[in-house]
Amino acid sequence: MSYDALNRGRWSQSHRIYAITTVTHQRWPVFRTLRPARLLIGQLRNVHESGAVHSLAWVVMPDHLHWLFELGDRLSLPGVVKTLKARTSRHINGHLGRTGSLWQRAYFDRAVRTHEDVRALARYIVANPLRAKLVDRIGDYPHWDCVWVGRGGNGTALD
Structure with a gap:
């Protein structure tokens, strides 16, 4: 299925708040290790900045991302997700010395x-590790x- 087919019927509006969830290919727990998780966070920061x-x-x-954001004027919602997935795939695959899909195509x-x-x-989004019993305290x-x-320094989720 093409990227365009996946986004058929999907619309986005600037300055609207969206919650997205995207899952790794075959639910691969790549973010269980520190470096791939930090590479993803770096790309979240880049899209934000x-x-x-x-x-x-x-x-x-470990195998997915939950992200709550207000959409800006620069990209559509599918454009934001496509950008994030492409950049993280390139950086994480490069770090791991592999090729192939990092993410499931849909979100x-x-x-x-x-x-x-x-x-x-x-609060619900950031409490996911508690519900998954990965930790006893979100901190x-x-x-x-x-x-x-x-946790940040100046009022953004990425500082």
Whole structure:
């Protein structure tokens, strides 16, 4: 199935908040090790700093990513996901000395409704490691951030 076919019927709106989940190819737990997880986080930072999105919260799980962000004006939602997947595939495959798919081609997205509690959704996203029983306290999990929690330095989820 082509990338265009996967995005048929999918729309995006600038300055709307989206929650996305994307899974690695065959649920490969590549992010269980530090370097691939940090390479993904670096690319989240690059997309954020480019102005394509304003990241609100994210968590990198061993085989998938949950990301909450406000879409900017530079790219469509499919463009943001395509950019992130392409860049992370190139960097992580290069680091691991491999080729092939890193990500499943599809992803799940949800536009957040204006009446929804975005902070509650952010808390739900960053609590994924607790629900998966990877840690007993979220502070013990190294691969997450949220603008409302203060792990960053100046109000972005990626500082």
